[in-house]
Every structure is written in structure tokens, then in C-alpha cells.
Amino acid sequence: MYHGFLGTEDKYSLDVRMYNQHKMSEKYNCDKTGIFLSDGMFAHFARRGMGAFSSLGSRIATMFSGLAYVYVCLKALGGAFGIGYVTQYVAAITSVSGGLTQTLSTLGQLKANTPFLEMSLEYLDISHSMYKGSLTVEKRLDRDYEIEFRDVSFKYPGSDNYALRHVNVKFRVGERLAVVGENGSGKTTFILLLCRLYDPTEGEILLNGINITKYNYREYLDVFSVVFQDFKLPAFKLGEVVASSMTYDKDKATDCLVKTGFGDRLKELPSGLETTLYTEVDQNGVNVSGGEAQKIALARALYKDSPFIVLDEPTAALDPMAEAEIYSKFNDIVGDKTAIYISHRLSSCRFCDEIAVFDHGSIVQKGSHDELISETGKYSELWNAQAQYYTKEEQ
Numbered sequence: 001m002y003h004g005f006l007g008t009e010d011k012y013s014l015d016v017r018m019y020n021q022h023k024m025s026e027k028y029n030c031d032k033t034g035i036f037l038s039d040g041m042f043a044h045f046a047r048r049g050m051g052a053f054s055s056l057g058s059r060i061a062t063m064f065s066g067l068a069y070v071y072v073c074l075k076a077l078g079g080a081f082g083i084g085y086v087t088q089y090v091a092a093i094t095s096v097s098g099g100l101t102q103t104l105s106t107l108g109q110l111k112a113n114t115p116f117l118e119m120s121l122e123y124l125d126i127s128h129s130m131y132k133g134s135l136t137v138e139k140r141l142d143r144d145y146e147i148e149f150r151d152v153s154f155k156y157p158g159s160d161n162y163a164l165r166h167v168n169v170k171f172r173v174g175e176r177l178a179v180v181g182e183n184g185s186g187k188t189t190f191i192l193l194l195c196r197l198y199d200p201t202e203g204e205i206l207l208n209g210i211n212i213t214k215y216n217y218r219e220y221l222d223v224f225s226v227v228f229q230d231f232k233l234p235a236f237k238l239g240e241v242v243a244s245s246m247t248y249d250k251d252k253a254t255d256c257l258v259k260t261g262f263g264d265r266l267k268e269l270p271s272g273l274e275t276t277l278y279t280e281v282d283q284n285g286v287n288v289s290g291g292e293a294q295k296i297a298l299a300r301a302l303y304k305d306s307p308f309i310v311l312d313e314p315t316a317a318l319d320p321m322a323e324a325e326i327y328s329k330f331n332d333i334v335g336d337k338t339a340i341y342i343s344h345r346l347s348s349c350r351f352c353d354e355i356a357v358f359d360h361g362s363i364v365q366k367g368s369h370d371e372l373i374s375e376t377g378k379y380s381e382l383w384n385a386q387a388q389y390y391t392k393e394e395q
């Protein structure tokens, strides 16, 4: 199914064409005789039960109709009823036989589908082992929330390696913290734990001194606005997408979009905030570029107006001008929220108060840009590796 699906998805079409990838799918699409494929041994075997019921159904129906015709015609010939009744009786009998066939073939389908359903039911029955507390998260207008990672280590389920090791960090209210590091150093895992999509294997995460597992999960999530690296926007009206709600404050939604640099494009949209995003649902919808989608995702995070805003590579899809614009307005955008900014582009972290450098799952350095650049360590190593391509010309 996956190989068939590849052929119909337009987002794959360029790569498929460019790299001749259809040949990889061809085998699975054209040759169905492999042992597990639809014409293979197992498929034939699996069809037996369903086939037997279906064949039995057709046979009974045909025999029934044949007998019905013979019986009714003979009765008519014998003078039991007029010729006009023949059609009436035949129709009644064939409709009974049709119902009988349908019943038998449904039984066959039930037999064939039950094992699949059983798998789904077993999956749904898996119990959710994550502990969810009931403590209310205090609503504070002064946004005085403090989060602390206390000696947190984490292994992904089924993995033997630690993705995070002995992480200790405290977020000061209103602070802008940058999280930097090479690919695979643990930045995203750190955010997943912060948002409690996983619980730490060792150590604990505290919100205002209390373990986050003790809080009501929904209320805890409300503390964060996150723009994930692989965010997704649904094909709803733009205003609804920004507000994540069918009803929204138009001025606030517009203001958020203007702050993230989507203002000019908003003016061009045929129905403004009422314009549907993408064309899957509404033919008159508009398609937005990757950079524009990123601006909308940022606006959605602003609209949520949570005390913490987490941005995972928020400018990756933006052109340099749009990126510079976002940075210049960063303080205005973030306001009095505590901001956590993840990036592997160190130049984009300079405006943060504190930078935490991740390496192999641990925080190896912490400090401001000026402090870190003057030390020998991972930060200056990464900085110099990135800077050399910009400074060579000047040398």
C-alpha cells in the first residue's frame, strides 16, 4: 500500500522523477505474487474462509431463483393463479434469496476482518502508563513560573543509550534561553521532556518546586506555546488556525500575524482571516510557502499567549530578510514570556540572555555569547566552524 501511495502523493513527485525512484516501488506495485502479497500463498490461504461463504451464498441464491421460477411457472400452468402473479411471486422469492446471499457474504467478510479488528482492539486496550496528577496549575498574571530540570536523564523506550544525561537547568522568569548543539545532541529530546511528551528515566522536572507529574496534564500543557520544527497547520480558515478555535479575536489574530511578518501577505488574501489555508478542503483556499507557514505557526504560538514560548528552529524556512526581521522584533514578539530558543545556527542565538550548549545529551557549557566565545569549548568550536564561511572573504 505504501508503495502505491508514493505514486499518488504530489509532494514526492519531484524526487521520484529526478532519482528514478519509481523503479523501487515498481516491484511491489506490479508483482503481487510474493509470499505475503495479494496474489501470494498467504493471501490465497486467507481468502479461503471468505471465499467459501461467498461461493455458498451465490450457489444458494442461483438454486433458489431457479427453483422459484420452476415452482411458480408450474403452479401457473396448473391453474393455481393467473399468469400476472408469476412476476409478483418470482420478485418476492428472488428478493428473499438476495437477502440470504447478502447475509452469507457479510458473514464471510466478518470472518475475514475479525483478526484485523482484534489487532486494533488490542492496541486500544494498551493501558496508558503515564501518571497524571490532578494539581491545578496556578494562573499567575505576573507569569512567575519557574521550571527546573533536576539531574534529568532519559532513554527512549526500547533504546539502551541515554539521549539525555544528568541535565540540570533552571529557567529564570522572562529569560531568553538558547539551546544549541550539533544534530543528535539532545535538544529536541529536552523539549519533549519539558512538554511532558515523555517522562524522565531518572531525575525530575519541577514547576514552581513541584514535580510536573503531579499537575493536571492539560493545564500543564497550557503553560507552553511551542513551534515544533515539523509543525503542521490544518486546512482551516487562517484566523481559526492562528487561534486554534472556531471563534477568535480578529484584532488579536491580525496583530500576531503582523508581528511575525505575515502582515503584507494577509492584506493580499482574498478574504483576509476568513481565507482557508491550502486547497484540500476549499478550492478557493490559498497555498502558502514553507516560510509563510512558519510565520503562521509562530503567530499561533503568540496567540496562545502562554508564559513559556518554545521555538525549535523557528526561522529554518525563512529567507535571510525575514529571519533578520524576526530577530529584530524578537523582544517585541516574545514580550514578558520566558523564551526557549533551539537552533544549530549560533548566530541566531546571540540575542538570548543565556545559552546552554548540548553535547552527547549533556549540557557542557552555559553562559552568554560573550562568555562562551572567550572559552575554549564546544561553543567556540561550533561558532568557528560556522563563522569561517562568512569571514573568509574579509580575511
Ligand code: ADP
Pocket: 156, 157, 159, 162, 163, 181, 182, 183, 184, 185, 186, 187, 188, 189, 190
Ligand atoms: P537534536 O534535537 O539535538 O538533533 P535529538 O534530541 O533529536 O537531538 O536526539 C538525541 C538522541 O536521541 C540522538 O542520539 C537520537 O538518535 C536519539 N533519539 C531521538 N529520537 C529517538 C527515538 N524516538 N527513539 C530512540 N532514540 C531517539
